[in-house]
Amino acid sequence: MKHQYHPLGFEGSRLSQGFWRMxxxxFNPQERLRFIEQSIDLGVTxxxxxxxxxxxxxxxxxxxALAIKPDLRKSMQLITKCGxxxxxxxxxxVVRYRYDHTAEHIIRSAEQSLANLKxxxxxxxxxxxxxxxMDPDGVADAFEHLFTLGKVKHFGVSNFSPAQFDLLQxxxxxxxxxxxxxxxxxxxxHIEDDMLNHLQQHAVTPMAWSPLGGxxxxxxxxxxxxxxxxxxxxxxIANELNVSMDQVALAWLLKHPSRICPILGSGKVDRLSSAVGALNVAMSDDHWFDIWEASRGERLP
Amino acid sequence: MKHQYHPLGFEGSRLSQGFWRMxxxxFNPQERLRFIEQSIDLGVTxxxxxxxxxxxxxxxxxxxALAIKPDLRKSMQLITKCGxxxxxxxxxxVVRYRYDHTAEHIIRSAEQSLANLKxxxxxxxxxxxxxxxMDPDGVADAFEHLFTLGKVKHFGVSNFSPAQFDLLQxxxxxxxxxxxxxxxxxxxxHIEDDMLNHLQQHAVTPMAWSPLGGxxxxxxxxxxxxxxxxxxxxxxIANELNVSMDQVALAWLLKHPSRICPILGSGKVDRLSSAVGALNVAMSDDHWFDIWEASRGERLP
Amino acid sequence: MKHQYHPLGFEGSRLSQGFWRMxxxxFNPQERLRFIEQSIDLGVTxxxxxxxxxxxxxxxxxxxALAIKPDLRKSMQLITKCGxxxxxxxxxxVVRYRYDHTAEHIIRSAEQSLANLKxxxxxxxxxxxxxxxMDPDGVADAFEHLFTLGKVKHFGVSNFSPAQFDLLQxxxxxxxxxxxxxxxxxxxxHIEDDMLNHLQQHAVTPMAWSPLGGxxxxxxxxxxxxxxxxxxxxxxIANELNVSMDQVALAWLLKHPSRICPILGSGKVDRLSSAVGALNVAMSDDHWFDIWEASRGERLP
Incomplete structure (x- = not known):
């Protein structure tokens, strides 16, 4: 399940595991380590x-947890966010929920993440x-700084519109x-608006958060x-294909030609294992459109 | 009424005749042939x-009908669609109305169209x-295959948004x-949204379906x-210019600087003949804006 | 408060004074001259x-007014509009409010503006x-004509969407x-839609009309x-920073990284003087987001 996220690099796994509710x-540190190892064993790196x-x-x-077994670092890819x-x-x-894309904040936050993640x-x-x-030139400075020092290998965004993406890029x-x-x-x-078309055109990987709809x-x-x-x-469809509903919901994302990478969030390893099974679901075009029609609430035009 | 559809080629007629209700x-084959010949005589090729x-x-x-008089082929341009x-x-x-842009389907459909159209x-x-x-790379393969074999001379789309167009292009x-x-x-x-601006910028011809509003x-x-x-x-306006209402409605499209090409659909040759008259309607800017204001339901800002 | 409006030129003032209600x-001519001189003295040129x-x-x-003291011309920058x-x-x-972007109208209108503005x-x-x-090629002809003769130094638009802008450009x-x-x-x-992102990407200056919300x-x-x-x-915020409300409202625009240039409209020189003070308001990011949340009616996502 290795997956090339961009023509210029970053090889990760097609499915990724998120830790926003860890x-x-x-879990105690040993349990966390165990979960990480099980994920890697399942191919979710x-x-x-x-x-x-x-x-x-x-x-x-x-x-x-990683500090218990630092060698695992080379078997995984770490993504984090700031801003x-x-x-x-x-x-x-911090008084209020606020955005901050200053070079100073980005660098300090990334360095803190390095320390936190060991x-x-x-x-x-x-x-x-x-x-x-956001001052895009400030962001550029911060990214260059972090890249040059080897602290960050690749960069991306989250929840950016095509126009916001183009400006920063x-x-x-x-x-x-x-x-x-x-x-x-x-x-x-985003199946119908400009988002996926724009990302696919520029060979940018869409990572899907809340890929099971919460x-x-x-x-x-x-x-x-x-x-x-x-x-x-x-x-x-799950009954027909003899798979689980979450596998169908994930397979629906995986089938899209923009090569969507879903981010999973459960701390249960059997849920993760089930998700991995989605990679082998033989969803037909008919299945895909059936789901889409149900979701959009009307027939294809 | 010859019309250059694109800087890199395809000379057709400004008005085209559609056959979705043929x-x-x-009509029997002779009547169909006669309608085709009359269209060509009117300049609608x-x-x-x-x-x-x-x-x-x-x-x-x-x-x-064409098979009765195959020589007509060189006097006309044939457009068809697939997918x-x-x-x-x-x-x-076929169980359900579905889209299919696989290379296999595009090629097979185009070849069937060639056979049907003789x-x-x-x-x-x-x-x-x-x-x-749609996998745009698959579409590219199919188009290249059909072009190389001389089966299709030009390619286009229908009902694509600007972002969908850009991705495929x-x-x-x-x-x-x-x-x-x-x-x-x-x-x-599409007069106000991005569509015509985008097509005009890239010198792509907008062909208007349902140009008389159904x-x-x-x-x-x-x-x-x-x-x-x-x-x-x-x-x-029709009264003022001493023309028919359908001519005014078509002239409104023809006056737009994106060089819209309306697709007509009636099987009555007098309707087609009337439509051809739209090319000579001297619609003023004032007329055009009067219609637009009526249609958008509010004054110009 | 000199301000470079574009990498390729046009140095004006960050704030500009509009005359749509002059x-x-x-005012009599002497009073108008005095207002113009006071504006220039305040740095609004x-x-x-x-x-x-x-x-x-x-x-x-x-x-x-300018004719009374023609030497002032070299201390100011004049913007006008047509179409x-x-x-x-x-x-x-003129019977109805209408747009006209023909080369003929643009040239005639610009020449009349030169005459009017002395x-x-x-x-x-x-x-x-x-x-x-709009025929963009006709606009191009008119702009080239006016530029070549030295009658107009720079060109721009007003109220154009990104797609309309791209087409003309x-x-x-x-x-x-x-x-x-x-x-x-x-x-x-425009803070949230494509507009400012698009302008900022292409280093085009957004000038804000009705910058105080009318x-x-x-x-x-x-x-x-x-x-x-x-x-x-x-x-x-005005109380906290010990400035006036109009200064806060203007500072909110000035703080945006797309380098928005507000256009003021009052004929009262103290209002203009107050506006100039907005350039020195130390608005924090928190202030900016507080205002934005109040205006959009919901919290940041």
Whole structure:
């Protein structure tokens, strides 16, 4: 399941594991290490973080586990993000949730992430949210600084529109290789708007956050006809192909030609194992369009 | 009325005749031939088809007529489309209306169109609808194959957004020379959005389908104030210029600087003859803006 | 407060003074001259006009004042606009408000503006509104003609969308250096859409018209919760920084990295003087985001 994220580099795994809730998993360092090793054994070697996950604590939880077995570092790829100030107990100086893309903040945040994750380098650093106050030239300076010192190997963004992406890319020497966007059978707007067309044109990898739609797919909520329709078609395809519903939902993303890379989030290794099975689901075009029609709520034009 | 559709080639006629309802005209082969000849005599030499028109039968109806007088082929330009599977009696294997832009389908569909139309080459082949599952590299392979064998001379699309157009174009050696889009005095959204600006910038010809707005313009429906306003201003301009309403509606498209090429659809030669008269309507800028204001429902900003 | 509007030239002032209501100020020529001199003394040397302002009279009002002291010309930069026909007493031949971007109209209008303003050259000529009937090649011809004769030094547009901008730019040798757009704390949509990203990417200066939101900010209207929220946060920041509300509203624009240039419109020199003070307001990122959240009506995502 090795996957080339960009023509100019970054080999990761097609599926990645996110750790935004690792603080809620209740794992001790040994359990965390075990989860990481199991992920790697399953072929999921790309690990997605952000400075602010778990009120700034998740990176360290991961780093503490990695410190037990530092050799694992060369078997994984580490992604993290920066650019947000989050008010919480860990940051008493932060009054309000705010964006900050200054070179100073990006560099300091990346260095803190290195310290937290107990690693010498990040494989991929992302700007977490587009900010109207972003100075693209400042970002370029920060990226160049971090790259030259070998602290970050690749750069990308998250939740950037095509125009925001183009602006930032126009000021960078290095290519933005990833845009993390919300995408699932329940949030399919980027299938129809400019986003995936733009990323695919420029050979940028869309990484999908919340790729299972936040769980509503597997719940009992009957209040939305659309949700029921999507759930029903996915259940039906799952039955037909003798796979699970989450595998169908992930296979729907994996089948798109823009080569979407879903980011998983559960701390249960059987969930991750099931997700890996999505790579082998033989979803037909008909299945794909059936799901899309259910999700968009109308027939193809 | 010869018209250069693209700087790199394809000379057709400014107006084209579409055959999506030829199966409803009730013509025998001789009558079809006669209609084709009359069209050519009127200067309308570009004929627009799609594999699926008339439940996959219209191309053959046309081809059977052309077979009576094969020499006519060199006096006309043939456009057809592919990329849709339509469930109907003729295709019992197709279960649901679906898109298919695989190289295999494009090539097979184009070859079937050649056989149906009784011709050795298509002047222009279009992808009928944008598909999220389109692999642009696969399309590029199919187009190159068809071009190299001399089976298709030019390529284009239909109903593609600017971003979808850019993605596909980025993978092709050959230019996409046409985008067929819905456009009329009653469906003017592309006048204000990015579509026509984008096509004009890249010297791509917009071909307008449903250029008369589907007939509502000439009906009696009084329920929509907007429709009544548009009808009234068009009637008023028609009176002033001593032309017909359909000529005014077509002249409105023809006056736009993106050089819109309307596709007509009636099987009545007098309707076609009237449409040709639209090329000589002396519509002023004031007329054009009067119609636009009526259609958009508010004054110019 | 000198400001480089484009990498290839046009040095003006960061703030500019508009004269669209000069006809309502009730100034005699000496008073107008005095206002112009006071503006220049304050560092506001860029003056924004349009042929149609004041029913085609404002340019002449300005020109009559400049004629008293022609030497002032070299201390100022003159912007004007063309491309609209406005029905009014001064133009009995114009029946309806219409756009006109023909080369003939652009050239004639620019020459009339030169005569009205009593100057030999315009620093910057803008197309006032995008027109669907614009022939970009005709505009290119007009611009080249005016540039070659030394009558206009730079060109730009007003109210053009990114796609409209790209189309026109693709046909011009000269860069469009400005796009005048509506932008204020009360009209912030361009902060989030493609507009500012696009302009910033291409190093085009956004000039903001109605940069104070048309006065509602300083009124008593309590009917809109959003308006009240914006007013309140601006008042609060004004108090904190010990500056005026208009200075806060302008500083919010000035802080954006696309280097927005606000166009002021009052005929009161103390208002202009206050606006100049906005250049020195030490607005923090927190202040900026506080205002933006109030204006967009929801928290940052």
């Amino acid at each position: 603080n809620e998993w209740g 790309t690990f997605d973080h952000a400075d602010i996950y778990g009120d700034y604590r998740c990176e360290s939880l991961f780093g503490d 947000i100030h989050l008010p919480c107990e860990q940051r008493p100086d 690693t010498d380098y990040l494989d991929l650093l992302l700007l977490h949210r587009p900010s109207p106050l 126009s000021r960078l020497e290095t290519p933005l290789i990833v845009n993390q966007i919300e995408l699932s059978v329940l949030e399919p707007k 769980g509503a797919l597997f719940g009992e909520d009957q209040s939305s006809k659309r949700l029921c329709n999507v759930r029903q078609i996915i259940q039906s | 199966n409803e005209w009730g 570009t004929f627009d088809h799609a594999d699926i028109y008339g439940d996959y039968r219209c191309e053959s109806l046309f081809g059977d 849709i599977h339509l469930p109907c009696e003729q295709r019992p294997d 011709t050795d080459y298509l002047d222009l082949l279009l992808l009928h609808r944008p598909s999220p599952l 980025s993978r092709l050696e050959t230019p996409l020379i046409v985008n067929q889009i819905e456009l009329s005095v009653l469906e003017p959204k 007939g509502a313009l000439f009906g009696e429906d009084q329920s929509s104030k907007r429709l009544c306003n548009v009808r009234q201003i068009i009637q008023s | 006809n309502e100020w009730g 860029t003056f924004d006009h349009a042929d149609i302002y004041g029913d085609y009279r404002c340019e002449s009002l300005f020109g009559d 609209i026909h406005l029905p009014c007493e001064q133009r009995p031949d 100057t030999d050259y315009l620093d910057l000529l803008l197309l006032h509104r995008p027109s669907p009937l 693709s046909r011009l040798e000269t860069p469009l250096i400005v796009n005048q757009i509506e932008l204020s704390v009360l009209e912030p949509k 006065g509602a900010l300083f009124g008593e209207d309590q009917s809109s919760k959003r308006l009240c929220n914006v007013r309140q946060i601006i008042q609060s």
